[in-house]
Each structure stands twice: as C-alpha cells, then as structure tokens.
Amino acid sequence: MAEAIPQRETVSESHEPEDLSLSQVMGSVFAAGFGVQSKDRKVRDFTRGKPLQFIIAGLVFTLAFLFGLIAIVNLIV
Amino acid sequence: MGDHHHGPAKGLGRWLFTTNHKDIGTMYLWFSFAMFILGGFFAMVIRAELFQPGMQLVEPAFFNQMTTLHGLVMVFGAIMPSFVGLANWLIPMMIGAPDMALPRMNNWSFWILPPTFLLLASTLFMEGGAPAFGWTFYAPLSTTYAPPSVTFFIFSVHVLGLSSIMGSINIIATVMNMRAPGMTYMKMPLFVWTWLITAFLLVAVMPVLAGAVTMMLMDIHFGTSFFSAAGGGDPVLFQHVFWFFGHPEVYIIILPAFGVVSQIIPAFSRKPLFGYDSMVYATASIAFLSFIVWAHHMYTVGMPVAGELFFMYATMLIAVPTGVKVFNWVSTMWRGALSFETPMLFCLGFLVLFTIGGFTGLMLSIAPADFQYHDSYFVVAHFHYVMVAGAVFSMTAAVYFWLPKWCGKMYNETMGKTHFWISFVGFNLAFFPQHFVGLAGMPRRIPDYALQFADFNMMSSIGAFIYGASQIMFLYNVIATIVSGTPVSDEKVWDGAEGLEWTVPTPAPYHTFETPPKIDPAHAHS
Amino acid sequence: MCFEAKRLFRLALGPVLMLMSAVVMAAGAEVSQVNMRPGVTEVGKEIYDLHMIILWICTIIGVGVFGVMFYSIIYHRKSKGVVPATFHESTKVEIAWTIVPFFILIGMAVPATSTLLNIYDNDDADMDVLITGYQWKWKYEYLDENGENVTFFSNLRTPQNEIYNTESKGEHYLLEVDEPLVLPADTKVRFLVTANDVIHSWWVPDLAVKKDAIPGFINEAWTRTSQEGIYRGQCAELCGKDHGFMPIVVNVVSQGEYDEWLSGKQAEAAEIKELMAQTFTLDQLMERGKSVYDRSCLACHGANGEGGLGNAIANSAVATGDLGEHLEIGINGVPGTAMQAFGGQMNDVDMAAVITYQRNAFGNNMGDMVQPIDVYNHKKG
Numbered sequence: 001m002a003e004a005i006p007q008r009e010t011v012s013e014s015h016e017p018e019d020l021s022l023s024q025v026m027g028s029v030f031a032a033g034f035g036v037q038s039k040d041r042k043v044r045d046f047t048r049g050k051p052l053q054f055i056i057a058g059l060v061f062t063l064a065f066l067f068g069l070i071a072i073v074n075l076i077v
Numbered sequence: 078m079g080d081h082h083h084g085p086a087k088g089l090g091r092w093l094f095t096t097n098h099k100d101i102g103t104m105y106l107w108f109s110f111a112m113f114i115l116g117g118f119f120a121m122v123i124r125a126e127l128f129q130p131g132m133q134l135v136e137p138a139f140f141n142q143m144t145t146l147h148g149l150v151m152v153f154g155a156i157m158p159s160f161v162g163l164a165n166w167l168i169p170m171m172i173g174a175p176d177m178a179l180p181r182m183n184n185w186s187f188w189i190l191p192p193t194f195l196l197l198a199s200t201l202f203m204e205g206g207a208p209a210f211g212w213t214f215y216a217p218l219s220t221t222y223a224p225p226s227v228t229f230f231i232f233s234v235h236v237l238g239l240s241s242i243m244g245s246i247n248i249i250a251t252v253m254n255m256r257a258p259g260m261t262y263m264k265m266p267l268f269v270w271t272w273l274i275t276a277f278l279l280v281a282v283m284p285v286l287a288g289a290v291t292m293m294l295m296d297i298h299f300g301t302s303f304f305s306a307a308g309g310g311d312p313v314l315f316q317h318v319f320w321f322f323g324h325p326e327v328y329i330i331i332l333p334a335f336g337v338v339s340q341i342i343p344a345f346s347r348k349p350l351f352g353y354d355s356m357v358y359a360t361a362s363i364a365f366l367s368f369i370v371w372a373h374h375m376y377t378v379g380m381p382v383a384g385e386l387f388f389m390y391a392t393m394l395i396a397v398p399t400g401v402k403v404f405n406w407v408s409t410m411w412r413g414a415l416s417f418e419t420p421m422l423f424c425l426g427f428l429v430l431f432t433i434g435g436f437t438g439l440m441l442s443i444a445p446a447d448f449q450y451h452d453s454y455f456v457v458a459h460f461h462y463v464m465v466a467g468a469v470f471s472m473t474a475a476v477y478f479w480l481p482k483w484c485g486k487m488y489n490e491t492m493g494k495t496h497f498w499i500s501f502v503g504f505n506l507a508f509f510p511q512h513f514v515g516l517a518g519m520p521r522r523i524p525d526y527a528l529q530f531a532d533f534n535m536m537s538s539i540g541a542f543i544y545g546a547s548q549i550m551f552l553y554n555v556i557a558t559i560v561s562g563t564p565v566s567d568e569k570v571w572d573g574a575e576g577l578e579w580t581v582p583t584p585a586p587y588h589t590f591e592t593p594p595k596i597d598p599a600h601a602h603s
Numbered sequence: 604m605c606f607e608a609k610r611l612f613r614l615a616l617g618p619v620l621m622l623m624s625a626v627v628m629a630a631g632a633e634v635s636q637v638n639m640r641p642g643v644t645e646v647g648k649e650i651y652d653l654h655m656i657i658l659w660i661c662t663i664i665g666v667g668v669f670g671v672m673f674y675s676i677i678y679h680r681k682s683k684g685v686v687p688a689t690f691h692e693s694t695k696v697e698i699a700w701t702i703v704p705f706f707i708l709i710g711m712a713v714p715a716t717s718t719l720l721n722i723y724d725n726d727d728a729d730m731d732v733l734i735t736g737y738q739w740k741w742k743y744e745y746l747d748e749n750g751e752n753v754t755f756f757s758n759l760r761t762p763q764n765e766i767y768n769t770e771s772k773g774e775h776y777l778l779e780v781d782e783p784l785v786l787p788a789d790t791k792v793r794f795l796v797t798a799n800d801v802i803h804s805w806w807v808p809d810l811a812v813k814k815d816a817i818p819g820f821i822n823e824a825w826t827r828t829s830q831e832g833i834y835r836g837q838c839a840e841l842c843g844k845d846h847g848f849m850p851i852v853v854n855v856v857s858q859g860e861y862d863e864w865l866s867g868k869q870a871e872a873a874e875i876k877e878l879m880a881q882t883f884t885l886d887q888l889m890e891r892g893k894s895v896y897d898r899s900c901l902a903c904h905g906a907n908g909e910g911g912l913g914n915a916i917a918n919s920a921v922a923t924g925d926l927g928e929h930l931e932i933g934i935n936g937v938p939g940t941a942m943q944a945f946g947g948q949m950n951d952v953d954m955a956a957v958i959t960y961q962r963n964a965f966g967n968n969m970g971d972m973v974q975p976i977d978v979y980n981h982k983k984g
Contacts, residue, residue, distance in 0.1 A: 031358060032358045032361050032362060033362055033365070034358075034362065034397070034398075034701060035355060035358050035359035035362040035363075035397060035398035035401045035701060036352075036355045036358065036359070036401060036694065036697040036698055036701050037354045037355055037357075037358045037694075038354065038692070038694040039354050039692055042263055042354045043263075046261065046262070046263055062365070066369065069387055069390055069391060070387060072390070073383050073386045073387045073390070074383065076386060076716060076720075077382055077383045077386065077720075130772060130776060130777075131765070131766060131767065131768040131772065132766055132767055132768070133768065137844045137845060137846075137847065137848070138844045138912060141841070141843070141844065141846070209843070209844075210841065210843075211841045215801075215802055215840070215841070217800070217801050217802070217818065218801040218802065218841065218842060218843060221800075221801075222738075222800065222801050222843060222941060305819075306817075306818050306819020306820065307818075307819065311819075311820075312802060312817050312818060312819065312820075313817060313820070346679075346687065347681065347687040348687040348688060348689065348691070349689065349691040350691060351690070351691050351692065352691070352692055352693075352697055353691065353692075354692070355697050377804060377813050377814055377815050377839075378815045378817065378822075379796075379814065379815060379817070379820065379822035379823070382719060382720065382723040385719055385723075386716060386719065389712070389715065389716075389719070390712060393708045393711065393712060394708070396704060396708060397701055397704055397705055397708070400700065400701070400704050401697065401700070401701055403668060404668070404697075404700050405697075407668055407671050407672050407675070408696075409691075410672060410675040410676070410679065411671065411675050411679065411688075412675070412679055412685075412687065412688040412690075413675070413679055413685075413687045413688070414679065414680070414681040414685045414686065414687040415675065415676060415679050415680050415681060415685075416680070416681040416682065417676075425672075425676070428672065429669060429672070432665060432668060432669075433665070436661035436664075436665060437661075439657065439661060440654065440657050440658065440661065443653055443654075443657055443711065443715045444715065444719050445646075445649070445650050445653060445715055445718040445719045445722055446650055446653050446654045446657065446715070448650065448722065448811065448812075448813045449639055449650055449654070449808060449811060449813065451804075451813055451839065452804060452806075452813075452839040452840055453839070513636065513637040513638070516637065516638050516639040517636055517637065517638070517639075517640070517808075518640070518806075518808040518836070518837075520806065520837050520838065520839045520846075520847075521839075521841075522841045522846060522847075523837070523846060523847030524847050525766060525777060525847050525848070526777065526847070527775070527776055527777050527778045527835075528772060528774070528776050529636065
C-alpha cells in the first residue's frame with residue numbers, strides 16, 4: 001500500500017533523481033512483507049521510486065510468496 | 078479561525094443534515110456507545126444464564142439469539158462505528174484538512190446505521206425470534222434451518238456493508254487528496270496510516286460479505302443451492318467465503334486500535350514512536366497476510382492436509398509483524414519519561430492484554446493443537462482478549478485522550494483511573510478463566526454446561542458484571558465532562574502530545590484548517 | 604541509538620531466565636481443570652506436548668516483553684525526574700527481533716507438521732464407524748463387511764428436571780447418554796463423520812478427535828487407545844437450539860467385551876425385525892410410544908404435547924386428523940422446517956408406537972392405532 005502511492009518531496013535535493021535498481025525495489029517490497037524498514041531506504045523509496053515499479057514488484061512478491069509456500073507444502077505432503 | 082464563519086445549525090436539523098466531520102464523528106461515537114451498551118446488555122443475559130449450571134433465566138433458543146446478536150451488535154455496531162467516528166474527528170485534523178473529502182456521503186453513511194440496527198434488534202420480537210445461528214452464521218443453520226427473521230438480518234448486513242464501504246471510500250479519498258502541503262505519506266500520524274490501510278481492507282472484503290449473504294438470500298428464497306449439499310452445493314463454501322471476509326475483518330477492527338495506541342504511548346512517554354517506518358510496513362504486511370490465512374478458522378472442516386499446512390504456515394507468519402508492533406511500543410516506553418494518566422493506563426492495559434491475546438492466537442494457529450482448541454471457550458477467551466482488551470480498551474483510551482481537545486474540558490482523572498482499574502480487573506476476571514474451561518473441554522455457544530466448569534463460569538460471570546458496570550462510570554464521566562468539566566487550561570492538554578490536531582484552539586472549533594497549516598517538521602515523524 | 608536498544612535486549616534476558624527456572628519447577632503440579640488433557644491416545648499426547656511447548660515459548664517471550672515494560676514503568680517515570688531519551692529507530696535491533704521469532708516459528712512448525720500428518724493418517728483402520736450428527740443427537744453405525752450393520756442413536760440422558768433445577772444434578776450432568784459408542788481398545792478405529800441436517804462437530808477431548816459433521820460430506824478421523832474407560836465429549840459446532848444438549852460418550856472396552864456387546868446388539872436388531880411382524884395392543888403401543896416420545900419428540904413438542912420449537916400435538920389438526928397424513932409427517936418430516944424425517948431414525952415398531960401415542964395421549968383420545976406393518980407399508984408407498 002505504501003508503495004502504491006508515493007509522494008514526491010516538493011523541496012527535493014538538487015541532483016537528478018535516478019531510478020531505483022531492480023534489487024532495490026525488490027528489497028523494499030521484501031522489507032514491507034517482513035515488516036521492518038530503515039528510514040534511509042524509506043526516504044530513498046519515496047523520493048526516487050515510481051508507484052508502478054512497486055505495484056508490479058508487490059504483485060510479483062505476492063505470487064512468489066504464495067507459490068513458495070505452496071511449494072513447501074507440496075514438498076512435505 | 079476567522080469570526081465570519083458560521084457555526085453549527087440549530088436544533089435537530091444540525092444533526093440530521095450535517096456534513097461537518099466533527100458532528101458526524103460525534104454521532105458515530107455516541108451511536109457506537111449506545112450499541113456497546115445494547116451488546117453489553119446481551120452479554121449480561123448470556124453471563125447471567127451461565128452463572129450456574131442448569132437453565133435459569135432464558136430458554137436455549139433465546140440464548141442462541143443472545144449470542145448471535147451480542148456478536149453482531151458488538152462487531153458491526155459498537156467497535157467498527159466507534160473507530161469510524163474517531164477517524165471522522167481526527168483524520169482531517171491530523172492531516173490538516175478542513176473536512177472529509179466527501180461530506181454528504183459521510184452524512185449518509187452514518188444515518189443509514191441507526192435504522193439498520195433498529196431493524197436488526199426488532200427481529201427479537203418477530204415470530205420465530207431473532208437470528209440464532211451465531212455471528213458467523215454458518216449455513217445451513219442460517220439458511221434452511223433459519224428463522225424467518227434471517228431475511229431482515231441479510232438486509233441489515235447489506236446496509237452495514239454499504240455504510241462501511243462508503244465510510245472507507247471517504248477516508249481513502251480524504252487521506253489521498255486532502256493532506257496539507259508538506260504532509261507527505263511518511264509524515265502522517267500512524268493513526269492515519271492504520272486507518273488508510275484498514276479502509277482498503279474494508280473496500281476489499283465488505284463486498285465478499287455481501288456476496289455471502291446474497292447467496293444465502295438466494296438459497297432461502299429463490300431456490301438456489303449454493304450452500305445446500307442436497308442441491309449440489311457446499312456448506313463449506315459458505316465458511317470459505319465468510320472467513321475470506323472474516324479474517325481481514327478482525328484486522329479491520331484491530332488496526333485502528335494499533336493506530337490509537339501508537340499515538341498515545343509516545344505522548345505519555347514523551348518520546349517519539351520507536352520504529353515509525355517499520356510500524357507502517359508491519360501494518361501493510363499484516364493487512365496483506367490477513368488475506369491468505371482465512372481457513373485457520375476452519376481447521377476441523379476436513380480440508381486436505383496440504384491446505385491445513387498452507388494456512389498454518391501463513392498464519393504463524395502473522396506473529397512476526399505483530400511482534401514487531403508490540404516490541405516497538407515497549408521500546409517507545411523504554412527510557413521515556415512516563416506518566417500514567419487514564420489514556421496511558423488503558424494503553425498499557427491494551428499492551429499487556431493484547432499481547433496475551435496474540436499469544437493465544439499463535440497457539441490457535443498450530444493446526445494440530447487447534448483440533449483441541451477449536452470452538453471451545455479457549456477461542457472465546459482469545460478473541461475477547463483481542464477485541465475487548467484490544468479494540469475496546471484502545472477506543473476508551475482514545476476518548477479520554479482526545480475528549481479534552483474536543484470539548485475543551487477535562488474529565489475527572491480519579492474517576493477515569495478508577496474506571497480503568499475496575500475494567501481491568503473485571504475484564505480479566507471475566508475472560509481469563511475462560512482459557513481454563515476451554516482447555517478443559519467446554520464448547521462455546523452452549524447455554525448450559527457440565528458441573529466441572531461451574532466455578533470458573535461463576536467467576537467469569539462476576540467479572541463480566543463488574544466490567545459491564547464499570548462502563549456506566551465511563552458514561553457518567555464523559556457526560557459530566559461535557560456538561561460541567563473544568564475548562565482545560567493548557568491549549569495542548571497533554572504536554573507530550575504531538576500532531577496537528579493539538580495545534581488548533583481548545584475546544585476544537587467547528588471548522589478547522591480552512592487554510593492549510595504549515596507543517597512544522599518538528600511535529601512530523603521524520 | 605543502537606546502544607539503547609542493545610541494552611534493552613540484554614535487560615530483557617535476565618528476568619526471562621529467572622522465570623523460566625521458576626516455571627519449570629512449578630510445572631509438575633498440573634491440574635486438568637485448567638489445562639488441556641493429554642488424553643489417552645498417542646495423538647492426544649503429541650498435541651498436548653505441542654500445546655505445552657508453544658505455551659512455554661509464549662510465556663517466556665511474554666515475561667521478557669512485560670519485564671522490559673514494567674522495568675520502564677517503574678524506573679522511567681516522569682515523576683522520578685527522568686529526562687526522556689530521543690532514540691526512535693534501530694534497524695539492526697528491529698531485524699533481530701523479526702528474525703528470532705521467525706526461527707522460533709520454524710522450530711514450532713516442524714513438530715506441528717509431523718503431528719498433523721499423523722492426525723491425517725486414516726489408512727489401515729481395523730474398523731469403521733459412521734457417525735451422523737442430527738439435531739440434536741448422534742447416530743452411530745458400525746460398518747460391517749457382511750452388511751450386518753449395527754445402528755443406534757445416542758441421546759442425552761440427563762432428565763429435564765435436572766436441567767431445570769427441580770432435581771439435583773448428577774455427577775455426569777449433560778455428559779451422559781442413553782447408549783454410548785462402544786469401541787474396542789488397541790484397535791485403530793476410523794470415524795466417517797457426516798450430518799443429516801446442519802453442521803455439527805464430534806469432539807471427544809480425551810481421544811483428541813474433533814471433526815466437523817457436514818451434511819452431504821463425509822470427513823475422516825481416527826483414534827486408537829489402549830486405555831479402557833469412559834470418555835465424554837460434546838458437539839462443538841453451533842447446531843441450533845439444543846446444541847448444548849447432545850453429548851458424546853465413548854466406552855472403550857477390551858476386545859472380548861466389545862465382541863460380546865456387538866453380538867448382543869446384533870441379536871437386538873434381529874429381535875426388532877421379529878417384532879415388526881407382530882401386532883400390538885393399544886396399551887403396548889402406548890407404553891412403548893411414551894418412551895419413544897420422551898426421547899425423540901419431547902425436545903421440540905413439549906412434555907405434554909403443548910409445543911415449543913415445534914407445533915403443539917395436543918389437539919393438533921395432525922394428531923387428531925387423518926392417520927395417513929400423520930404417519931407421512933412422522934416418516935418423511937416437513938421439508939423446510941425443523942421437523943425431520945424420522946423414518947430413517949427409528950425402527951417401524953417405535954414409529955408405530957409413537958404415532959399411536961401422539962393420537963391417544965395429551966387428551967387427543969383418537970382411539971385408533973398404528974401397527975408396525977402399517978409403517979412398513981407406508982414406507983413402501
């Protein structure tokens with residue numbers, strides 16, 4: 001949810017905002033699933049991130065989580 | 078605020094036609110308190126009947142109507158509207174907005190509630206009695222075998238869902254569009270965050286509930302067989318649909334409570350909330366997980382073992398983000414400068430008792446152990462620790478905390494503290510013994526029980542009466558404050574309180590933030 | 604910032620260890636009135652162990668968390684002149700207290716999974732019992748390869764007078780039935796659980812079996828115990844008015860006693876078959892009818908036929924009307940209402956007796972009667 005609606009800081013820094021790398025996006029989504037995130041990364045996500053990136057990554061993470069769990073269960077049964 | 082603004086209208090019209098978020102919030106809060114008393118009255122009937130073994134006061138059929146209405150009224154009439162009322166009062170003030178985004182819808186979403194509950198309560202006087210199938214209304218007890226009043230029940234649930242969805246849309250629209258400049262998402266108070274996430278949950282699951290009751294309606298009146306095995310349907314389908322709504326529903330109830338506690342504990346610790354960012358992420362995580370754990374309410378329906386394992390693992394994972402929250406609250410208190418006014422006492426009560434409820438929740442998540450816990454009083458104890466000590470305690474804390482700001486008068490602190498201690502003792506006396514009788518084998522929803530459960534049930538009834546009676550003191554304190562409380566001397570009321578809602582005059586004027594405030598970075602969580 | 608949180612962690616550990624030792628010493632004195640019973644089956648003991656492990660884990664974590672909290676409450680008071688610290692974040696500590704519970708949970712999931720797989724291992728059963736939940740009684744059917752099934756209903760035996768407090772309550776108040784389920788010890792018994800009307804749930808804590816009985820579906824569960832004895836349970840799923848009044852009693856006996864009991868039941872069934880061919884007098888039918896009525900009809904229609912959840916029988920249009928219609932309602936019920944089809948629940952002798960009783964008791968005095976053969980013919984159509 002947080003990822004879906006980031007707000008750009010209007011009083012932003014002067015340097016060009018560059019896009020987040022794939023690993024950074026996935027890392028933040030994983031942090032959301034996990035429930036712990038540092039302030040620095042949050043600021044980074046909310047200044048440089050794009051909503052769509054996080055929505056897509058969130059969906060991918062959700063599916064991966066579900067199928068991961070299903071795979072573990074099938075391994076046992 | 079300028080003096081050219083009009084104040085509230087006069088007379089009954091003020092309340093009927095109001096679009097003011099504070100008026101609507103007030104009405105929600107009073108309505109939910111009335112429902113709390115009504116639902117509490119039903120609970121008192123239940124506990125009075127269970128005071129001793131044997132049937133004394135009511136017949137078994139009526140007892141079932143009481144448990145059903147108690148659950149429905151408390152969940153849909155008391156807890157949910159109370160937090161919507163709080164959201165109405167506080168969200169615009171917390172984000173620096175002049176009102177809710179959709180004020181007319183706001184009025185409507187409140188005013189459809191009282192007639193709905195009147196309708197639901199009126200089923201008690203109908204032929205065949207009120208719904209008697211539990212607040213979880215499992216088919217086919219709620220379809221083929223239901224009293225005729227079930228149709229009124231279905232209609233009520235539809236309207237309640239409508240009200241909740243409208244309220245949620247309003248909150249989402251307000252939070253997304255009405256924030257004062259500079260109030261970025263990650264500067265919003267946690268109460269606003271938890272409500273935003275709750276609102277998304279509500280919009281996602283209330284239609285599912287509507288679907289469930291619509292299928293019931295079709296089965297009862299239009300000859301379909303969604304839930305009837307005789308016609309090729311599946312009674313278990315009902316439970317899947319219901320709990321797909323029902324599990325997020327319990328988080329709908331508890332997340333705003335998390336928000337309240339996250340506002341109050343820092344205020345009386347005089348220290349910023351520990352791990353604000355993680356709290357937001359943990360809330361999102363809990364909300365997400367709440368969608369994939371529903372069948373842990375159904376471990377004994379005969380799911381394939383793979384299903385059991387999936388839901389067991391997913392459910393156990395919820396303990397992680399929930400733990401994060403509890404640890405963060407305790408760390409917020411750590412090395413703070415604590416003081417223990419009534420709101421803080423209720424929050425500490427919340428913290429201790431909710432944690433106990435969380436632990437029993439973890440125990441219940443273990444599928445094999447749940448074969449013994451399921452549908453016993455252990456479950457009853459668990460969810461009352463979460464719902465009453467969780468949601469109701471935090472709601473009570475919120476009223477004591479913000480009431481002085483709302484009406485500009487201070488409540489009676491001694492009476493507030495007395496209310497807390499009586500509530501705390503009464504609550505634990507009522508619900509702690511229920512863990513014991515549940516583990517010893519007492520099923521829930523029975524009007525009479527075997528002799529071995531007698532002592533703890535009597536204890537439980539006494540505790541319930543004490544807890545119920547203490548709410549009269551609460552009501553008196555609130556009314557006395559509004560009518561004749563001592564005016565608040567300090568504008569801010571609490572020296573440790575942070576947030577925009579404390580920057581407006583006391584009492585909060587009818588209209589606030591008609592010009593957006595400047596966000597003072599010192600007040601925001603960054 | 605980080606230092607603060609570390610100190611917090613260390614402090615949490617002390618009281619935890621102290622309480623752990625105290626609690627372990629107290630653990631010997633367990634009373635079953637306040638805790639789960641280990642029961643008499645292997646699965647039950649496994650579940651009990653799981654329950655105790657998770658309980659201790661929760662207790663230890665709880666003591667740690669509450670210990671830190673109460674330390675704060677006592678020492679970090681404004682009234683003591685404490686200047687509040689300002690730390691509000693420590694990613695490292697937060698990750699630690701996320702990872703640690705995660706591993707604890709994995710530790711829990713392993714034994715839980717193995718117990719669950721054990722519970723679901725319904726194969727290789729020595730005998731099958733079909734359990735059917737009815738509003739508000741249980742039907743037990745011993746499935747036999749030769750089709751010689753033994754079937755009976757198990758009703759609450761506690762008299763209404765005890766329930767309504769006009770007589771003192773017996774030792775097994777509400778947990779006693781007219782005919783218990785009898786099982787042989789040391790035998791793997793598979794239960795096939797279903798229901799006739801609404802959802803019920805068959806729960807015997809000592810056998811660690813709880814399975815929902817769902818109309819139209821058959822669930823499986825199993826048990827095996829070496830301990831002979833009487834085990835009591837109740838319906839666990841809300842099933843209507845008398846949900847609290849449909850107990851379960853299981854009598855586990857030695858194989859020899861079981862065989863004797865089973866052949867007794869088979870002989871009884873043969874006897875009923877013989878009775879069905881007989882013609883009874885009105886008095887015989889009335890006598891048998893009263894006991895059937897009290898067992899099967901009284902809950903809904905009242906002790907004097909005055910009605911209740913069901914319609915009144917005294918002076919009713921049905922009981923004083925056409926005999927065929929009366930029989931039809933008794934046998935096939937009234938669809939869409941709580942009046943069940945009793946044709947499958949009672950034998951023809953009992954049905955004949957109870958219909959006769961209803962037509963001649965409560966001042967109905969119709970003077971007519973039904974013979975078992977009439978019931979048989981009605982069923983045939």
